Amino acid sequence: MSLRILTENIDIPELTSFEVYRKLGGYRSVEKSLKTMSPSGVMEEVKKSTLRGRGGAGFPTGMKWSFLARGIGKPHYLICxxxxxEPGTFKDRYLMERNPHLLIDGMITSAFALEANTAYIYVRGELFRVLRILEKAIGEAYANGFLGKNILGSGYSLDIFCHPGAGAxxxxxxxxxxxxxxxKRGNPRIKPPFPAIAGLWDCPTVVNNVETxxxxxxxxxxxxxxxxKIGVWKSTGTKLMSACGHISKPGVYEVKMGLPVEEFIYSEEYCGGIRKGNKLKAVIAGGSSVPILPADLILKTAAGEPRLITYESLSEGGFETGTMLGSGGFIVMDNTTCIVKNLWNFTRFYRHESCGQCSPCREGTGWMEKVLYGIENGEGKMPDIDLLEDVAKNIEGxxxxxxxxxxxxxxxxxxxxxRSEFEEHVKLKKCPF
Ligand SMILES: Cc1cc2nc3c(=O)[nH]c(=O)nc-3n(C[C@H](O)[C@H](O)[C@H](O)COP(=O)(O)O)c2cc1C
Ligand code: SF4
Structure with missing residues (x-):
């Protein structure tokens, strides 16, 4: 059995209750940090761990915390x-549904390190059930003295609020x-300033992912x-992978950083191989936003090394032959998959979700969607493939x-x-699948 840090007790019934979580050793980190450590001491431990943010970009967490503007007379905020x-990503939901106190435990410890007295959990709008579970768990943490004023008599106070989104x-x-x-409307801001300097209500703010x-x-x-010590290179600890698509056992798996991709796909402990004995065609390894790789390049790098689940190995070869670990949303496609149709579907999603502030994104996503629709439905011409690439290039960066x-x-x-699959669509004037 592989090492489990986040999912150790996940199958225990009633883990969502404070009593069970506490009996299993929960909230020890809050006791340890608030009673025996300083905020900077907690931050130093996180720096030593070299934990990298699990929201997608993989930015070192301790370093992000150290950028927080302290001593400028403004309150600090932590936002989860x-x-x-992200299409294909469902690991945070799994964690919050089954072990909400682990997140609250981590948030209290992290907010203490950041000297923040208010924290928010921004919950995806559709996740009503998660919201109820989190609110119940937060209520229990207050009732047992782990939230509110003067937590465990330490002098440190923290309030946590859930903020549901509206589904964007x-x-x-x-x-x-x-x-x-x-x-306000959820329009991204121009950076800098980064949230660590001017975030929520213009105050120093750290935003971290649930898994982080x-x-x-x-x-x-x-x-x-x-x-x-766990993992390899600068990919330490474990990673939650949400695996979906044409595999025998879709689900959320906690893997040690460094696990070979081949083992993840084919072993019975994880995905259990490709469904119905079909052949692996392609994988999107880190949620729909990262480059897709064909079977040979997801199993091995261009240099012939086994591809590992780490930030470094998955990006080996840059975007020519590599991809990114991203959020760990692992989408597996077998030989029955039409890449063009799949891409059209994702592009439709991005067009719909673009906030519309920047012309390249607002116009480009719609343009790509239209061209892809045409190719998939037998109306495409050969120059459309280069046009598609040109539009994408003009959005990027x-x-x-x-x-x-x-x-x-x-x-x-x-x-x-x-490319040959796009060309086949054009030549046949229809989808070959
Ligand atoms: C369009 C878009 C959507 C994102 N969605 C999420 C998300 O749902 N959850 C998340 O943690 N990060 C998401 N991120 C990344 C966040 O901006 C941010 O980097 C992350 O929350 C930082 O947390 P971490 O350092 O713990 O990874 C998204 C980024 C972009 C550009
Ligand atoms: S238009 Fe697109 S790229 Fe620009 S801020 Fe909005 S979502 Fe981001």
Missing amino acids: NADES YICGEETALIESVEG LASVPWIINNGGEEYA HTICPLGDAAAWPVRSAIRHF
Whole structure:
């Protein structure tokens, strides 16, 4: 059985109750940090762990915390990003539904390190059940003295509020999320200034993903150095992978960083291989926003090394032959999949979710969607393939927030690795699948 940091007790009934979570050793990190450590001591442990943010970008968490503007006479805020709207990604929901106290445990410890007395959980609008579970757990934490004024007599006080979104993918982008918490339309802000300097209500703010914050209790209980021993290179600890698509066993799996992708796909412990004995065609490894890779390049790098579940190995070869770990949304496609149709579907999503502030994203996503629709439905011409690539290139790097890149990368990578499939659609004047 592989190491489990986040999902150790996840199958125990009633883990969502304070009593059961506490009996299993929960909230020890809050006791340890508030009673025996200083805020900077907690931050140092997280730095030592080299934990990287699990929301997609993989930015080192301790370093992000150290950027927080302290001592400028403004309150600090911690926001937990529980928006999770990336297609193919459903690991945060799993964690919050089954172990909400782990997140609250991590948030109290992290807010203490950040000297924040108010924290928010921005929950994806559709997740009504998660919201109810979180609110119940927060209520229990207050009732047992782990939230509110003077927690455990330490002198430290913290309030946590849940803020449901209204169902917009863009509100997962941290500055759009901040706008939304402020009660405005979720339009991303131009950075800099970064939230650590001027975030919520212009105050120093840290935004972290659910899985990131839920990793903090283990780090404080066991020490940052112990956490850093797990995994390889600068990919330490474990990663929650939400696996879906044409595999025998879709689900959420906690893997040790460094697990070979091949083992993840084919072993019975994880995905259990490709459904119905079909052949693996392609994988999108980190949620719909990262480049798609064909079977040979997801199993091995261009240099022939086994591809591992780490930030480094998955991006080996850059975008020519590699991809990104992203949020860990692992979408597997077998040989029955039409890449063009799949891409059209994702592009339609990005067009719908674009906030419309930047012309390349607003116009480009709609344009790509139309061209892809034409190719898929037998109306495409050969120059459309280059046109598609050209539009994607003109979006990439020319927008306020990374949603534009997220829409462009899948298009560029699909053409790079599956151009012949686009051409076949055009030649046949219909979808060959
Ligand atoms: C369009 C878009 C959507 C995003 N959605 C999420 C999300 O649902 N959850 C998340 O944690 N991060 C999301 N992010 C990344 C956040 O902006 C931010 O980097 C992250 O919450 C930081 O947390 P971390 O450092 O713990 O990874 C999104 C980014 C973009 C551009
Ligand atoms: S890239 Fe797209 S989603 Fe992001 S700010 Fe610009 S228009 Fe809005």
